Amino acid sequence: MSMTDAELAAQLATAAGRILLQVRDCGLITGQALGKAGDQTANQFLCHALREQRPDDGLLSEEEKDNSERLSHSRVWIIDPVDGTREYGEARADWAVHVGLAIEGVASIGAVALPGMDVVLRSDQPQPLPPGAPIPRMLVSRSRPAPEALAVAELLGAELLPMGSAGAKAMAVVRGDAEIYLHTGGQYEWDSCAPVAVAAAHGLHVSRADGSPLVYNQADTYMPDLLICRPDWAERVLAAMRSLPV
Incomplete structure (x- = not known):
């Protein structure tokens, strides 16, 4: 049975996060060059996988040249291979991988991986909100x-x-x-x-x-x-x- 869109988003965000950690942990590149290498590597993986798995959908990525052909699609995958390139390069935890699907212009399905925290949050697996703080x-x-x-x-x-x-x-x-x-x-x-x-x-x-x-x-x-x-x-x-x- 084929994966749902939400399962696909989560799998891709998780796998891209692992790839990014491997690129960084090899220790051969640092600083801005590391950010660029991570962006390119994760983007190539995500774009290839989405074109393979969802060939009839549109695609918009921060790291790809935009193609106006996506405007004719009602379903468009919108991805950011490394959100927070500087934080990724500095080996901080506050960076992310975004794999989202907009349907008729609405952000409908998504997964956000926080590889530095080993966490993936998904639109198809919502958790109850914890209690809020009295001072926001x-x-x-x-x-x-x-x-x-x-x-x-x-x-x-x-x-x-x-x-x-x-x-x-x-x-x-x-x-x-x-x-x-x-x-x-x-x-x-x-x-x-x-x-x-x-x-x-x-x-x-x-x-x-x-x-x-x-x-x-x-x-x-x-x-x-x-x-x-x-x-x-x-x-x-x-x-x-x-x-x-x-």
């Missing part, structure tokens, strides 16, 4: 926290948690390590498709920073902002965003 913990970029996110954190009295990749931040909310991930610094579809599918399956709120839906497989793959949070914080975060000066 809000995830921000390690290197360049967005001014809007900092302003919202101040309005909500939130504790800031700097972290690496977008996938690692989104999965921290899924895992109960934080309540809010608000990003306003600009991303691309591959940064959030798989994490959004997993987060939504776990009952989290997912939207643009103004509350509008996230739409995938667009001609322009740029996505300006993103909110993933526990449902009980969604309206407060969106109200805080609306109160900021334009």
Whole structure:
């Protein structure tokens, strides 16, 4: 019997994570060169496997030249072979592998591997959300926290948690390590498709920073902002965003 889309996503994310750890652990490449080698190796594996397993679907990868042919497909796999290349190169744990499937523009199925933690989170195996903290913990970029996110954190009295990749931040909310991930610094579809599918399956709120839906497989793959949070914080975060000066 053939694998379901969700099983395929999880298998591919897991295998790509193992490949990336092997590339890094061989110790022959370091720094930026390691990030590039990891990206290329994992991308080649994922793209070949998806074209083999789902030849009739579209494909969008951060590491492949975009092909507008995907726009004619209702099902498009959207992948990020290494989300958090710098963290991967530094042998940190806060990087991820994203394998997502958008159906009719909606992030519907996904798997996010966190190889540094030996964890894979899947849209088809949601776990109950752990209890939230009374003072919200809000995830921000390690290197360049967005001014809007900092302003919202101040309005909500939130504790800031700097972290690496977008996938690692989104999965921290899924895992109960934080309540809010608000990003306003600009991303691309591959940064959030798989994490959004997993987060939504776990009952989290997912939207643009103004509350509008996230739409995938667009001609322009740029996505300006993103909110993933526990449902009980969604309206407060969106109200805080609306109160900021334009």
